[in-house]
Amino acid sequence: MTISRFEVFTTVVDLGSFTKAAKKLNMTQPAVSHAVSSLESEWGVSLLIRDKKKGLRLTEIGQKTVIHMREIVSRIEKINQEIAFASNIEKGTVRLGIFYSASACLLPKILAQFQRKYPNIEFVLFEGTYEEIIDWLESGVVDVGFIIETNEATAYETLPLVKDDIVVAFSERHFLNKYESVTIKDIANEPFIMPKGMYAPYIFEIFKDAHAEPNICFEVQDCTTIANLVKEGLGITIGSKLFLKTHSQLKYKDLAVKNVRDISLAFNSSKTSPAVQAFLKEARRVYDKEQ
Template sequence: MSFARFEVFSKIAELGSFTKASQQLNMTQSAVSHAIASLESEWGVLLINRDRRKGITLTEVGQKSLLHIREILNRMEHINQEIALVRNLEIGTIRIGTFASASSCLLPKILSEFQKKHSQIEFKFYEGSYEEITEWLNIGIIDIGFVVEMDSTSTFEIIPLIKDKMVVAFPSNHMLNHQEIINIQDLQKEPFIMPTGMYQKYIEDLFKQENIHPTIRFEVHDCNTIANMVKEGLGITIGPELFLKTQQNIQLGTLNLTHWRHVALACPSVKEASPAVREFLAVAKKVFKSKS
């Protein structure tokens, strides 16, 4: 059994394209096609549906096989890292799922400390929404992911990093700019840009707590779009300080009602993680120990 064919199949499933998979794997497209064809021939099943108009999709058996194949590849990565440790070598790849504000504000701090001792470890970063990161963890695309407020039903192990305050964001010339503390009642008649992402519920709970019905002008999912709309004077918003403080030409204000979101790293199992992943988590805990 060739693990190289497993890697090809996993990469095609991840990217949804034979061409993109061949580029990332530094293989010819014909070699990629041959690897899948030989795997299907050996098993006697069709793993991938090929359609010129609709593109490629996994068959039912392909989807079921993918979960096991990714687990096998992850186990092989762990074995290789364990062997390297015994030989006093350092190898391995860590796959991290991250969202925008974590990428810019948290990840560099951990990487800087980690690479002081482990410069040979490679990284692959997958940036997406909170929901996508959770899905990637579930299906084995990533080893660890930045998450926010995992609920009690989560099966992941959680490593808390920081508390991130929810703040008001408004244009630099807005009248709120001169208020040290902003009363949430003052936001009731302001044109409001409501985020539709994961922290929408936090904002709705804040308004509900004070029996306020905000004047919602826009509902937007993308954080960067929201920040740009605030810059252009299209409305104000409430959001996480970690992200909003990195945006230029908008001002932030502190609400009279304090609400925090908790940012953490999630891992399916620290005990079963590779040596490189366990060390990365240990470094992350050390870096943010005083801020969690």
């Protein structure tokens, strides 16, 4: 049993592919397959189910052991980083969970400053939904993640970055263009495109506070698809100003009753490596200037 096999196995699981893992690790695909097979042979168990239709899936024992393998790989990475930072040769990896609007509007500012100081630190980005990022934090797939702060208790420490206004978005020819701001009653009868996931309850709450219900015509998971439907005049939506302003063909107005969401970085301080600590410090410095 070697730690390098753990690194190979966790990379295969995270990327869902032997080919992608080989490319990531700068290995041949047969070498990656051999490392995983050797681990299974040594332990006498099957860790992965190889299904041509459904792809790679963890077996029950694979699900239990990969947690410990990630922890061991993470510990070794932190040891190497501590040694590198002590020698003023900063290197390491930051695994970052991120959702679309954050990757488009928030992350570039941090990375531009960070990589000037720490050019040898590598980033692995996992882009997904808010729910997926929380799952990745819990399972150890990512070290730190962009999240939307809620009133619910969280097991993670957070670093607040920005307050994002919630706005009403519509097409260029929509009558709402003439309004200074928009009330929920103004749009109660308009065809509404509802985002799926954790954002939906938030929107329903906004309508409930106004004693109204959205006239839902589509329910959509993907943010870009929502933006394109709105652009084509198929409905209006309520969403993040941070995201919607990246689509120049959309128009948006503030809600008459102001609503904001807090975007933060979530992490477990007891498990942060020197590279992650440096990233959090730079993120704080960049967005302190924005306040």
